[in-house]
Amino acid sequence: MARNKDKPDIPPGTPFQRVRPMLITFFIVALIGPWVFSSYWLNTFSTVACLVLASGTVALLYGQLGMVSLAQFALAGVGGWFCLRLVHGTGMPFELALVLGALIAGLFGLILGLPALRMRGLYLALLTLMIAAAVQVVVNVIGFPDGGPGWTGKVVNGQRMMIARPLIAPTDVDYFRYTMFWLALGMGLIEWARATLPGRAWGLIRKSEAAAIAAGVSVVRYKALAFAMAGALAGLAGGLLAGLNGQLDNTGFPVAQSILLYALTIVGGAYHWMGAVFAGLLIRALPALLNDHGVDGNLSNAFYGFALLVSLIQGRKGLAGQLADFYKFVRVSRIVEGSIIWGAISIGLAIAAVHYQAMGFAGALFLTLVALLFRQAIPGVCWLLLGFFGKRVQDAAEDAEAWLSLRLANLMSALGLMPDHRIVKRTLNVLFIGYFVGYVVNGVFDVDYIVALTIIWSSIAIRFLIQLLMHPAILPLRQKIDAKYPKPFAAYR
């Protein structure tokens, strides 16, 4: 039965219901992203969006079909190459070149998938690795087109030309939203396919090809579809990367990146769209953040390696799987209540921060929201993430915490104060949130560390006071909501 934990959870609902939360999330990010982030971080997040799409294609092949392709980032390079070549060669609009480049990359993906029709598992992984390595050599030699003559379109000893941003997205802000639009389209396509007929056919093929054939599934057609789709969307990501800077770097698509993309998709979680988001953030945003703080980026490689090892040993759901598990246990009333109270607190604190000129409105709003979200989620997630290191570590940590908390609570009640049996856990959580979110915000928004800490901790304190005062009034409402939207796994206390 050990294999059961590796199986993906298949959420119920219609295809649209399955795609909807993702689309809403992307829409919100596209809407408020530019408002919150500086230009540098906005470009970083445009890159992240492209990587999320590329990672989504890896997840499609691995999570849904059980096939390992280590060449997805190389395919992104192919898409980017043709996109640049078409724009430089014919002067066609960017969108057209983007789509054509994606289609050509899809064709490459299809060719790549041809051996996969008879090959599985490790051999396919090694074969795609060889292809990615060969693509790297070719790209190193011919380079990416930059307006030069000849079929390679490479300028020799001259000014490199760049392609213009698309007409409807000339600025960084517009381009971020433009990328998010394509990301939503691409990921929506993947999720839609996963939730409908192709997804079921793929799932059956993953389980057993013999069973799939017996059930009347055309194995060849659906495998080819998966590889073409994955190739095309990876190519789209490459084209979007090309459009971001107007050119691509010859060293930008090494085989190491293809491998890293696969590895981090596993760390993020290949069975849920959030996994691709985590993978994109880990590849690009984490090194950028560390760089901001002057930490050597190589250490992030060591960290990725560790995370990969741990997540493979721990079963294969990754971070997204852990979060999805966690969500199963959260009551709906908490989400409603949290959203209302958080909204009030964060807007209030953000206005206060602007009033005292401590920091910008958007930054403060973001900071408070994240702090409260973490305050709500971290008690679970943080200890859940300990489970990442193994059940034994998690249990030992819980036991130690309980032991210490009990002693402290006894001490407090002996002194005549109100005892709290989770005091150590709560304190640790609040400290962790303060320092962690403060660290991130310090890098992203250039806010003073002290200011960030003050805002975070005051928001948590206000939240606590509100809860304390309004608890009797809220309780019946809570029960009503929970009765209406029951969750079978939620721990009703």
Add this chain to the structure above:
Amino acid sequence: METLLPFIVVGISVGAVYALSGVGLVVLYRASGVVNFAFGALGGLAAMVCWQVIDLEYDDWMGWVAGVGVATLLSWVYGRFIAPSLTHQDRVVRAMATLGFALMIMGIAQWYWGDDPRRLVLPTDSDGIEFDGRRLISHTRVVALLFAAGATVGMLWLLAKTPLGLRMRALQSNRVLAGLVGVRVKRTDTWAWTLAGLLAGISGLFMGNMVRLNPTVLTFLVIPAMAAAMVGRMNSLTATVVGGLVIGVIESLLNLVPEVQRYGSATAFVVAISVVLWQQRHGIGLSRDNSHLE
């Protein structure tokens, strides 16, 4: 032939290092079913440690022992403590776990030693085989060739003649049944990892001397080595060595053709892809590839 000869000699000497790494990969894969992505990283670490020890003005031989020793030790640690928790996963997952190990080693080594230009000098560098009055290959490459030949013969002997080799072959054909008849699976596995670490360390020293002394570069040299091992279907040591040598020779001969010269470093991959596709047409799969049963 006169003009080709020097290129062939150089090619063989380059291919020997691919072959040496390929042998290490194949031995581990045969015994434990793991494709070791950390092979290059272990070799890179060995080269860096060796350089560091020599740089601290200890004797050369201490550097070599320290480098190879560290690689062997780490490989043993992985095989003894980490690999066992993954034995029941499928082989892709086990291969990817070694990738995690490789990233850890590479990240830490790169962080500690950085990108400074360095050279790992071996005493055999100073002299070499001459041809037409020009230095063709240094003695280091000859030594590497000898090591590759020695490792191949040694491993063939080990697998064919010794009790340990017998147990490894038992694991290769079926782990569960091997365990049932009394083979100590974990211990045999650990031995395979230790041997692989030893070979990784040795080939790492040669790679660090010939290619470039940089942890990241050395880590990803595992990919051409894998190409050599794929020619041998991750199974046949002889075919792996031949594959490595052929790749080296073709790569070297391509220097004669100016049009494709710059694509030379893709030789290993193109050879591997062609061989795999050809084998597939003839119904030859990866050894132990019983994924259709899973």
